[in-house]
Amino acid sequence: MTKEKKTLRSQGWFGKQDRDGFMHRSWVKNQGYPDDLFDGRPVIGICNTWSELTPCNGHFRELAEFVKRGVYEAGGFPLEFPVMSLGETQLRPTAMLFRNLASMDVEESIRGNPIDGVVLLMGCDKTTPSLLMGAASCNLPTIGLSGGPMLNGKFQGKDVGSGTGVWMMSEMVRGGQMSMEEFVASESCMHRSKGSCMTMGTASTMASMVEALGMSLPENAAIPAVDSRRNRLAQLTGRRIVEMVKEDLTMDKILTREAFENAIKVNAAIGGSTNAVIHLLAIAGRMGVPLTLEDWDQLGREMDCLVNLQPSGKFLMEDFYYAGGLPAVIKEIRGVLHANTVSANGKSIVENSLNAPNYNEEVITPAATPFKKDSGIAVVKGNLAPNGAVIKPSAATPSLMTHTGRAVVFEDIDDYHARIDDPDLDVDETCVLVLKNCGPQGYPGMAEVGNMQLPPKVLQKGITDMVRISDARMSGTAYGTVVLHTSPEAAVGGPLALVQNGDMIELDVPNRKLHLHVSDEALAKRKEAWVAPEKPSRGWYHLYVKHVQQAHLGADLDFLVGSSGAAVPRESH
Numbered sequence: 001m002t003k004e005k006k007t008l009r010s011q012g013w014f015g016k017q018d019r020d021g022f023m024h025r026s027w028v029k030n031q032g033y034p035d036d037l038f039d040g041r042p043v044i045g046i047c048n049t050w051s052e053l054t055p056c057n058g059h060f061r062e063l064a065e066f067v068k069r070g071v072y073e074a075g076g077f078p079l080e081f082p083v084m085s086l087g088e089t090q091l092r093p094t095a096m097l098f099r100n101l102a103s104m105d106v107e108e109s110i111r112g113n114p115i116d117g118v119v120l121l122m123g124c125d126k127t128t129p130s131l132l133m134g135a136a137s138c139n140l141p142t143i144g145l146s147g148g149p150m151l152n153g154k155f156q157g158k159d160v161g162s163g164t165g166v167w168m169m170s171e172m173v174r175g176g177q178m179s180m181e182e183f184v185a186s187e188s189c190m191h192r193s194k195g196s197c198m199t200m201g202t203a204s205t206m207a208s209m210v211e212a213l214g215m216s217l218p219e220n221a222a223i224p225a226v227d228s229r230r231n232r233l234a235q236l237t238g239r240r241i242v243e244m245v246k247e248d249l250t251m252d253k254i255l256t257r258e259a260f261e262n263a264i265k266v267n268a269a270i271g272g273s274t275n276a277v278i279h280l281l282a283i284a285g286r287m288g289v290p291l292t293l294e295d296w297d298q299l300g301r302e303m304d305c306l307v308n309l310q311p312s313g314k315f316l317m318e319d320f321y322y323a324g325g326l327p328a329v330i331k332e333i334r335g336v337l338h339a340n341t342v343s344a345n346g347k348s349i350v351e352n353s354l355n356a357p358n359y360n361e362e363v364i365t366p367a368a369t370p371f372k373k374d375s376g377i378a379v380v381k382g383n384l385a386p387n388g389a390v391i392k393p394s395a396a397t398p399s400l401m402t403h404t405g406r407a408v409v410f411e412d413i414d415d416y417h418a419r420i421d422d423p424d425l426d427v428d429e430t431c432v433l434v435l436k437n438c439g440p441q442g443y444p445g446m447a448e449v450g451n452m453q454l455p456p457k458v459l460q461k462g463i464t465d466m467v468r469i470s471d472a473r474m475s476g477t478a479y480g481t482v483v484l485h486t487s488p489e490a491a492v493g494g495p496l497a498l499v500q501n502g503d504m505i506e507l508d509v510p511n512r513k514l515h516l517h518v519s520d521e522a523l524a525k526r527k528e529a530w531v532a533p534e535k536p537s538r539g540w541y542h543l544y545v546k547h548v549q550q551a552h553l554g555a556d557l558d559f560l561v562g563s564s565g566a567a568v569p570r571e572s573h
Contacts, residue, residue, distance in 0.1 A: 070238020163477025300376025
């Protein structure tokens with residue numbers, strides 16, 4: 001018996017034999033499309049975050065052409081559309097402020113147009129979660145394609161990593177170990193090809209999360225942007241999305257609770273960015289999948305880091321790909337992963353990785369001899385962070401993971417910049433640097449300023465790390481003993497707002513503790529005297545601050561949590 005052909009969503013536009021159908025078809029035909037492309041074949045929307053203001057995504061026009069080639073080969077009709085592009089290196093005050101806005105752009109663009117399946121072109125940090133969040137709220141057959149990392153940076157005969165090298169060399173300049181001329185000379189050497197950061201920063205981490213969640217074809221995470229195999233993957237992705245539409249393989253069948261658990265464990269194994277925490281919480285919220293900050297600690301707590309990449313280690317993404325990429329990591333940890341999940345190609349990520357080779361065990365270490373032990377994201381709690389804060393052990397200094405020190409407090413980022421270089425600042429390497437009002441509401445947008453530069457007077461002693469605490473985030477390319485995402489944040493009156501210079505703060509990562517040694521009575525008096533900062537009064541900033549959730553919930557807007565599906569809307573005429 002022949003299975004009845006499914007009526008595709010796009011036929012609500014192109015299949016109508018009336019005035020409205022005429023309009024939908026005729027105006028698209030002005031681009032030269034022939035009649036038979038409107039005959040009921042799957043219409044594939046290619047959601048493109050190309051922008052010259054987003055350097056990591058600057059090659060996406062070319063990448064989209066390979067996706068289209070694959071869609072046509074599989075009998076689909078590709079239609080490319082733009083959405084807001086978020087460039088981490090250019091967009092102020094922070095790209096994170098606009099992640100939720102871009103997700104709204106994605107969601108409404110998909111829902112409002114004749115689209116049956118979606119290919120998400122993403123690369124720079126926030127383009128990946130924003131596209132996944134928006135698409136999740138529509139729940140059509142969807143597949144992700146990352147743009148790929150840059151080639152390794154090369155400077156003075158050594159590899160240098162994007163972001164990580166910036167933080168390291170800028171501190172060397174401030175500490176007198178590098179000249180400004182050398183620092184400037186490294187700019188073109190660090191970023192010498194198309195693509196996103198080639199360290200295990202947030203872009204590479206989120207590309208890995210897309211693959212680990214099952215939202216892409218295998219090998220998505222690590223193929224360099226300029227490697228021809230990235231274009232090959234794009235073409236195969238175009239072919240596959242057409243089949244996904246025919247199979248009705250929607251996002252809810254892929255993004256299950258088990259898929260998120262797998263991704264958390266993979267993130268630990270690769271030494272992934274702390275930003276993955278906040279993004280996966282938000283994506284899960286759109287899917288209606290229960291996921292909490294505590295899950296990150298419980299699932300990743302005993303996971304070892306197997307990948308020796310900057311900022312946690314030595315190598316870069318190009319080396320990671322040549323060593324075997326994410327499939328090799330998944331194969332090593334397959335015993336702790338759910339094997340019953342479904343990925344975009346119809347198989348589980350475990351099944352996809354069963355025969356994955358590891359060509360370099362210095363880059364991807366065997367599970368029996370891991371690069372770093374017990375290095376999953378740690379969640380610390382206490383009277384300074386009742387709802388939790390996060391730290392990345394693999395990028396921290398082991399001797400500082402248990403530390404008690406005197407607080408040196410900066411009320412906001414402007415206060416920090418005004419005083420950190422002051423030779424009279426009362427600080428030494430045993431102190432704890434505290435930065436307030438840089439969370440979701442406070443910055444606004446929760447900027448990547450948590451990895452505060454150290455005072456020059458400390459750097460000049462040869463000290464390269466101190467305990468730092470804030471309600472901010474930090475770049476996935478950054479490193480150090482940095483406590484982030486402190487919740488609730490200072491701007492809403494969280495305990496962080498009440499810390500004063502000289503207070504003693506205890507960090508005990510092994511016991512997951514973050515404690516301010518100030519009595520409850522004293523904190524209550526400080527809270528009475530606390531004055532909330534002024535909030536934005538108009539525009540996106542106003543809407544964002546009014547509705548953004550706290551970090552431990554994923555910092556989505558409260559009214560965006562969940563899904564509205566993709567029913568065909570009423571006619572426009």
